[in-house]
Amino acid sequence: MGALDVFFPTVLAPSWVTFLLVPAATYLAVIFYRLTFDPLARFPGPKIAACTGLYEAYYQCFKEGGGRYWVEVEKMHRQYGPIVRINPREVHISDSQWNDVYKYSSKASKPKWFYFRFFGKFPSTNVAESHELHQLRRGPLNTYFASSNIQKYIPMVTSLIDKLVDRVHALEGRPVSLSDAYRCLATDVATGFAFGKPFGNLDEPTFDHEFNLSVRTVVKVSTFSRHTYGLLLPVLHSMPERFARKMNPAFGRVKWLMETMQSCVRRSMDKPEAAPGTNPDVVQTLMASNLPAHEKTFPRLFSETRSVIMAGTETTGSLLVAITAYILNHPDKMEKLREELRQAEKAKAGAALQYSDIRELPYITGVVNEGLRLANPTPTRLPRVCPDQDLTYGSYVIPKGTTVSTCVQDVHNDPAIFDSPSEFRPERWIDPSERRRLNRYLLPWGRGMRLCLGMELATIDTYMTVARLFSPSCPFRMRMHDTRDEDWKIYHEFFSGFPKGKGLEVMVTSAGNGINGTGLNYY
Ligand code: HEM
Numbered sequence: 001m002g003a004l005d006v007f008f009p010t011v012l013a014p015s016w017v018t019f020l021l022v023p024a025a026t027y028l029a030v031i032f033y034r035l036t037f038d039p040l041a042r043f044p045g046p047k048i049a050a051c052t053g054l055y056e057a058y059y060q061c062f063k064e065g066g067g068r069y070w071v072e073v074e075k076m077h078r079q080y081g082p083i084v085r086i087n088p089r090e091v092h093i094s095d096s097q098w099n100d101v102y103k104y105s106s107k108a109s110k111p112k113w114f115y116f117r118f119f120g121k122f123p124s125t126n127v128a129e130s131h132e133l134h135q136l137r138r139g140p141l142n143t144y145f146a147s148s149n150i151q152k153y154i155p156m157v158t159s160l161i162d163k164l165v166d167r168v169h170a171l172e173g174r175p176v177s178l179s180d181a182y183r184c185l186a187t188d189v190a191t192g193f194a195f196g197k198p199f200g201n202l203d204e205p206t207f208d209h210e211f212n213l214s215v216r217t218v219v220k221v222s223t224f225s226r227h228t229y230g231l232l233l234p235v236l237h238s239m240p241e242r243f244a245r246k247m248n249p250a251f252g253r254v255k256w257l258m259e260t261m262q263s264c265v266r267r268s269m270d271k272p273e274a275a276p277g278t279n280p281d282v283v284q285t286l287m288a289s290n291l292p293a294h295e296k297t298f299p300r301l302f303s304e305t306r307s308v309i310m311a312g313t314e315t316t317g318s319l320l321v322a323i324t325a326y327i328l329n330h331p332d333k334m335e336k337l338r339e340e341l342r343q344a345e346k347a348k349a350g351a352a353l354q355y356s357d358i359r360e361l362p363y364i365t366g367v368v369n370e371g372l373r374l375a376n377p378t379p380t381r382l383p384r385v386c387p388d389q390d391l392t393y394g395s396y397v398i399p400k401g402t403t404v405s406t407c408v409q410d411v412h413n414d415p416a417i418f419d420s421p422s423e424f425r426p427e428r429w430i431d432p433s434e435r436r437r438l439n440r441y442l443l444p445w446g447r448g449m450r451l452c453l454g455m456e457l458a459t460i461d462t463y464m465t466v467a468r469l470f471s472p473s474c475p476f477r478m479r480m481h482d483t484r485d486e487d488w489k490i491y492h493e494f495f496s497g498f499p500k501g502k503g504l505e506v507m508v509t510s511a512g513n514g515i516n517g518t519g520l521n522y523y
Contacts, residue, residue: 046076
């Protein structure tokens with residue numbers, strides 16, 4: 001009698017063998033195929049990444065708190081060259097001149113596993129898989145995000161920035177988390193733009209600190225969900241309220257935000273005409289569009305609005321944090337910026353600077369562009385699949401159906417384009433012809449057909465906030481408080497970027513207090 005027969009009665013033995021050995025043998029066969037006959041087998045890269053998606057999952061879910069595969073992919077490029085197989089089905093290209101997969105002609109789709117499993121079952125433009133569905137959904141949003149419509153919201157953005165300035169000033173002498181404050185500003189700008197009235201996050205006493213922390217928990221769960229067949233997010237969404245509250249102290253705020261969004265969407269669906277003298281909101285715009293009826297249901301419109309608001313908050317918040325930190329860390333550059341604003345204000349003879357005035361100023365443009373280049377608000381790779389044409393990279397033919405991705409920070413950090421790329425140098429953008437050359441490689445808004453819709457709104461918000469906070473007429477001056485680079489620099493990639501540390505904190509002093517009225521000699 002064999003050992004197996006002792007431990008497993010004859011009747012059970014075959015089922016145990018089947019249970020254990022068949023999946024193991026199948027898995028080994030799959031690995032063997034991936035390393036030998038798979039058309040991607042001859043692409044360079046670590047064998048372990050070619051064998052199994054678990055390698056990526058380890059970096060994304062566990063290593064150093066998760067969200068670290070982007071750094072590992074950078075290392076792979078240093079070792080294997082510009083094209084690397086980073087998981088069994090995906091090649092990643094780090095070459096500032098290559099963008100074939102993002103061209104209109106590629107009609108590329110977004111890989112479902114990467115987007116849908118991360119964002120959950122919320123059918124929005126951002127997660128539209130096929131090129132055709134994306135074009136259908138993006139059409140009416142283009143109308144809403146048209147420059148002529150966005151410009152109408154400049155007064156709203158200005159008054160929100162005024163509110164931010166008042167609230168920060170009132171905290172004089174106490175540390176202020178600008179990471180939290182800027183996220184509230186960005187949320188109010190996004191919700192005000194979507195629904196005509198901001199949700200009021202800037203009024204929240206702690207600048208919604210708990211809520212901002214909870215965003216990180218949600219994106220971590222989303223990352224786990226991506227690597228567990230999209231199963232975790234539905235579990236999270238169906239969790240009983242008392243468990244959710246225990247897990248997440250900001251649950252109440254998350255629920256409030258979702259319910260407020262839902263009631264705004266319902267209200268606009270019930271009243272699809274804008275009230276006299278007001279702009280149609282995003283839901284009314286979509287309702288009035290030629291989208292088919294099944295694209296105008298409540299779940300669809302809620303998902304779209306949710307996606308627009310989420311897309312605009314972490315990103316703009318991180319950008320403002322990075323720009324402020326770089327300026328505060330470089331007093332000489334802060335002085336140049338303030339001097340430029342002083343001259344511009346003088347030229348207006350006391351009238352307030354408008355966005356159109358600020359946008360023309362060369363130094364602040366250099367500051368914002370350097371921020372966009374270095375802040376890395378979306379360190380995620382941007383994967384695409386070409387369903388019906390092969391692509392080429394050098395001597396490599398990338399078969400149709402392969403996921404192909406690039407990361408914009410590879411371009412932003414390319415020393416062949418940006419000299420000393422890790423340095424914050426607004427001056428590199430001053431010369432107009434050099435600016436034109438560099439602009440072609442400034443890609444924070446993504447690439448190709450899926451380019452960010454909110455870039456003009458975010459640009460307005462950024463220019464105006466920076467101009468207001470660093471203007472000689474700002475009622476206070478800021479200095480870093482107990483903040484190191486690792487507190488605010490992007491470290492984790494959970495689609496958006498998140499720092500390792502607590503964020504950017506500043507200490508605020510009234511402009512008249514002990515410094516000369518201009519604050520120029522503050523440092
Ligand atoms: C600094 C701020 C921002 C950055 C860096 C940024 C970056 C991006 C990037 C990289 C994408 C492409 C993602 C992909 O290919 O999967 C994107 C898409 C998108 N962004 Fe932004 N974004 C910012 C602000 C905003 C704002 C303020 C809004 C709206 C209020 C917004 C709305 C959107 C939408 C709707 C999409 C999806 C577009 C589509 O799929 O056609 N973004 N953004």
